[in-house]
Every structure is written in C-alpha cells, then in structure tokens.
Amino acid sequence: MGDTVLSQFTQEKTEEKKQSGKRLKVGIIGTGWIAEAHVESYLEMDDVDIVAMADLIPGKAEKFAESYGVKNVRFYPSHKEMLDNEELDAVSVCTYNMTHAECTVYALEKGVNVLLEKPMCVTTEEAVEICRAEKKSGKILSIGFQPRLDDNMKMVKQIVSSGELGEIYYIQTGGGRRRGVPNSTFIEKKTAGIGAMGDIGCYSLDMVLNAIGYPKPLTVSGYTSAFFGNNPLYNNPEDAARFDVEDFAAAFVRLEGGIILDFRISWAMHLDTPGDTVILGKKGALRIPSTQCWNGSIGGPMTIYHDLAGNRVETVIPECKNEGKGLFYKKVRSFLDAILEGGAAPVPSDEILYNQIIIDYIVKSAELGRELEVVIPEI
Numbered sequence: 001m002g003d004t005v006l007s008q009f010t011q012e013k014t015e016e017k018k019q020s021g022k023r024l025k026v027g028i029i030g031t032g033w034i035a036e037a038h039v040e041s042y043l044e045m046d047d048v049d050i051v052a053m054a055d056l057i058p059g060k061a062e063k064f065a066e067s068y069g070v071k072n073v074r075f076y077p078s079h080k081e082m083l084d085n086e087e088l089d090a091v092s093v094c095t096y097n098m099t100h101a102e103c104t105v106y107a108l109e110k111g112v113n114v115l116l117e118k119p120m121c122v123t124t125e126e127a128v129e130i131c132r133a134e135k136k137s138g139k140i141l142s143i144g145f146q147p148r149l150d151d152n153m154k155m156v157k158q159i160v161s162s163g164e165l166g167e168i169y170y171i172q173t174g175g176g177r178r179r180g181v182p183n184s185t186f187i188e189k190k191t192a193g194i195g196a197m198g199d200i201g202c203y204s205l206d207m208v209l210n211a212i213g214y215p216k217p218l219t220v221s222g223y224t225s226a227f228f229g230n231n232p233l234y235n236n237p238e239d240a241a242r243f244d245v246e247d248f249a250a251a252f253v254r255l256e257g258g259i260i261l262d263f264r265i266s267w268a269m270h271l272d273t274p275g276d277t278v279i280l281g282k283k284g285a286l287r288i289p290s291t292q293c294w295n296g297s298i299g300g301p302m303t304i305y306h307d308l309a310g311n312r313v314e315t316v317i318p319e320c321k322n323e324g325k326g327l328f329y330k331k332v333r334s335f336l337d338a339i340l341e342g343g344a345a346p347v348p349s350d351e352i353l354y355n356q357i358i359i360d361y362i363v364k365s366a367e368l369g370r371e372l373e374v375v376i377p378e379i
C-alpha cells in the first residue's frame with residue numbers, strides 16, 4: 001500500500017492468531033484503496049473466507065482479488081447484487097462516503113453484520129437511517145475508526161474518566177496540514193460528499209467526544225472554505241477543476257453538560273497546524289500534540305497541567321507503544337469477535353451518529369451563515 005498513512009499500520013506477523021470454531025463468510029463492497037487494508041487483515045485470519053467482492057467499476061473487483069491472490073471469490077457489479085445472491089456473515093463497506101448509507105442499510109436489511117468505513121456517511125438523515133436499520137436488524141454495525149484501538153487514544157479517555165481534570169468545560173480539537181489535499185474520489189461531492197471533515201476531521205472529533213462519553217450536540221455554528229484544493233496554484237489543474245468539497249472547516253459547538261467544543265480541520269492552509277488538542281477541566285487540563293493527518297496516534301507525549309499542593313505542575317504522559325498487531329487488524333478483528341461472541345459493536349453507531357451530526361450541521365450552518373440548533377430524530 002503506497003500511502004504513508006496506512007503504511008504506518010504495520011501488522012506484526014508474530015502475534016498468535018485467534019482460533020475460533022466457526023468460519024465467517026465475508027464480502028467486500030468497494031474494492032478501492034481502503035479495501036486493501038481490510039483484505040490484508042482478513043487474509044491474516046484463520047477463521048475468515050472472503051467469498052464475494054463488488055465494485056461499480058467493471059473488472060475492478062476481479063483485478064483487486066487477483067492482486068491479493070484471493071481465490072474462489074464471486075464478483076458483482078454493486079452491493080445490491082452481492083447481497084441479493086450471497087449468504088454472508090459480514091461485509092466490509094469500503095465504498096466512498098456517498099454510498100456508505102445505501103450499502104450499509106441494504107446489508108443490515110439482509111441480516112448481514114457490517115464493518116463500515118469512516119466517516120459513517122454524509123448527512124444526518126443518512127446516519128439516522130443507518131441507525132434505524134441496525135436497530136431493526138439486531139446485527140453488529142461497527143464504524144471504522146481504528147484510532148480508537150490506539151493505546152494513546154485509550155489513555156486520553158482514561159485520563160478524562162479518572163477525574164484528574166475535574167469537570168470538563170472546554171475542548172479545542174482538530175488539526176490538519178499546511179499542504180495535504182488528497183486526490184482520488186475524496187475531493188468531489190458526488191463521491192465524497194464532504195472533504196477534510198470526512199477524511200480527517202471525524203477522527204479528531206471522535207478522539208475527544210469518545211473521551212468525554214459522547215454528549216449530545218445542542219448547537220453548531222460552522223464555517224467551511226475551499227481556497228486551495230480548487231486552486232491550480234496549489235493543486236494540479238485536473239484535480240483543481242473537479243475539486244468541490246471543503247479543504248478547511250471550523251466550528252463552535254455547544255454540547256450537553258455545558259461543554260464547548262472548538263473545532264478546526266485543514267487539508268491546506270498557510271500555517272503548519274491549527275493547534276494542539278486541549279481539554280480544559282476545572283481541576284486540570286490535557287494537551288494532546290496534534291498530528292498532521294490522523295494516522296491513528298498522537299503527535300508526541302501528552303501533558304497534564306494541574307495544581308499540586310498549591311503549585312502549578314505539569315505531568316508528562318509517556319507515549320504508549322501499541323504492542324502486537326496493527327490498529328487496522330485490531331479494528332477488523334474486534335468487529336469479527338463481536339459477531340462471534342455476541343458482544344457489542346467495538347465502535348458503536350449511536351456514538352458516531354453525533355460525530356456525523358456535528359459534521360453535517362457544520363456544512364448546513366456554513367451554508368446558512370448562522371448558528372443552528374441540533375434536532376436529532378428518534379431512532
């Protein structure tokens with residue numbers, strides 16, 4: 001896999017493979033770039049058979065399977081034909097954002113467990129539809145946020161949950177790049193729906209919202225812009241001509257419990273970083289050094305700022321090493337284990353629903369140029 005982001009998810013071959021009695025029949029919907037990481041993970045597992053692949057582009061799934069030496073696979077021209085004709089235990093939905101909802105809902109309606117790539121989808125309406133289909137199906141739906149499995153991310157949640165920071169009242173999060181507009185299907189509304197927010201913004205939202213227990217968003221005042229991706233000065237002319245999503249976004253979000261979330265994300269700007277993530281509590285604060293592109297980790301050791309015996313002190317939290325398999329393998333395995341063991345989804349949709357709603361309201365608030373009150377339909 002050529003991308004520097006995913007190449008960091010090195011999967012150690014030495015770890016014992018998990019053994020289980022049942023074999024799982026898995027299908028891959030969408031055989032583009034991220035499907036590579038899914039298939040590489042499945043191929044490492046003793047209890048998985050990849051039996052079907054679907055892609056809208058004729059011949060793409062066939063070539064993809066061949067490149068991985070995956071044999072005995074049936075191929076389909078879309079998710080629908082695959083799900084109509086196969087008896088599957090699980091699918092990986094690896095399509096671009098705009099088809100996440102239709103593929104996921106259809107799979108759940110067919111009684112198939114779903115590992116859905118991030119972001120969950122594009123709009124609030126789609127997210128609600130997905131959650132309703134999941135509830136009705138009784139199947140496992142997990143959303144593909146592999147940074148959740150990073151020990152450093154777990155540490156963020158542990159620190160907040162320990163009460164060391166006291167009651168949280170303000171969070172600044174986000175990050176991004178000085179120049180880092182992707183290409184491919186990420187930059188067009190017709191495939192991606194959203195830009196930097198769907199690519200990397202959803203990760204930084206998940207890091208902090210997961211840490212504080214995903215309180216409900218109440219109001220959102222959002223801003224989006226595109227001054228780089230569509231500009232041939234900063235992007236190659238062909239990509240600039242088709243670029244029609246945001247390359248920068250910012251928002252002021254009020255969350256239940258009186259917590260303020262101050263968010264900004266960038267694919268490109270005249271600045272190295274829009275800042276570290278900070279979580280302010282009444283007893284202490286946590287600084288999480290930003291990363292350029294959300295590869296599933298932190299940009300350096302975190303620091304807690306607090307008072308000790310009347311003195312202002314700083315406690316540096318050593319970086320965790322993340323032992324064993326890579327985060328991507330762990331994400332796929334935790335999904336399959338939830339199916340086999342009847343457990344809860346590792347990254348549950350009722351949490352990511354709020355993540356998606358915040359992103360959607362940023363888009364809508366930016367279009368209208370004013371703050372919006374969040375209305376969440378019943379699931």
Ligand SMILES: NC(=O)c1ccc[n+]([C@@H]2O[C@H](COP(=O)([O-])OP(=O)(O)OC[C@H]3O[C@@H](n4cnc5c(N)ncnc54)[C@H](O)[C@@H]3O)[C@@H](O)[C@H]2O)c1
Pocket residue numbers: 029030031032033034035054055056057060077078079080094095096097099103117118119144145146184185198199
């Ligand atoms: N978790 C991660 O680290 C990570 C990294 C990169 C991308 N992603 C996510 O993965 C998703 C896909 O990204 P990508 O770079 O692989 O995109 P891509 O464009 O390379 O691949 C998507 C594929 O899905 C196919 N497709 C779309 N709708 C389909 C349908 N209904 N049935 C069958 N095939 C369909 C397309 O033809 C295309 O080949 C995006 O949502 C992205 O945000 C996640």
